[in-house]
Amino acid sequence: MSLFALVSYAVAASFTPGPNNLMALDGARRWGFRRMKAFVAGVSAGCFGVTLLACLLNLALYQWIPGVRIVMGVLGTAYMLWLAWKIYKSTGNVAEKEMTLAYSLRAGFWLQFVNPKLLLYAITAVSTFVMPYHPSLPQLLGVSALLGVIALFSSGSWAAFGALFQPFLKRHERAFNGIMALLLVYSAAAVWI
Known part of the structure; x- marks a missing residue:
């Protein structure tokens, strides 16, 4: 297994805009970096979980991939479109509980688990960079942990960016919300392209 190739792929795929990164950016813009730590940790833990499942169920998923991909694509697209609508309509006066x-x-x-970008990313990473090399359980856990750490850094970076530019982004909230909503709509459409 080429660790450099796996890490290169993971960094390129993780740091591009997607639901995780856009939500981390938007949340930090609204409430600061500190309040996004739990969300970013959840993204990292979820990435670990999805990657581990991709490792452990890779052969079964290959048999069912067309059906699984369509179902997850529909769920993920619907969720991203809902997020885009919520961000676009947001006025910044969101209730604390929400x-x-x-x-x-x-x-x-x-x-x-409904993020099509991550699901395809994890399946691709595992099937391309891990499974052809007859991995052991410790290797599968290590790769899953590695991708989880990369997710922590990518979402954390987007959250830091949102917090760093918080005053500027708050001044231009309407335009920013429109751009974020359009990026999420693009992410949803990219699942089908």
Whole structure:
């Protein structure tokens, strides 16, 4: 297994815009980096979980991949479109309880299981860089942990960016919300392209 190739792929795929990174950016813009730590940790834990499942169920998924991909694509697309609508319509005056639920560790974790970008990323990484080399259970756990750590850094970086530019982004909230909503719509459409 080429660790450099796996890490290169993982970094390129993880740091590009997607639901995790856009939500981390938006949440940190609204409430600061500190309040996004739980969400970012949930994203990382969810990435670990999805990757581990991809490792352990890779052969079964290959038999069912067309059906699984369509179902997860529909669920993920619907979720991303809903997120885009919520961000676009947001005025910044979101209730504390709603913010806590939307940007919680649990939300970050479960988002990974309907995030088509991550599902395809994990399946591709595992099937291309891991399974051809007859991996052992410790290797599968290690790869899953590695991809989870990379997810922690990518979502954390987007959250840090949101917090760093918080004053600027708050001044231009309407335009920013529109751009974020359009990026999420693009992410949803990219699942089908």
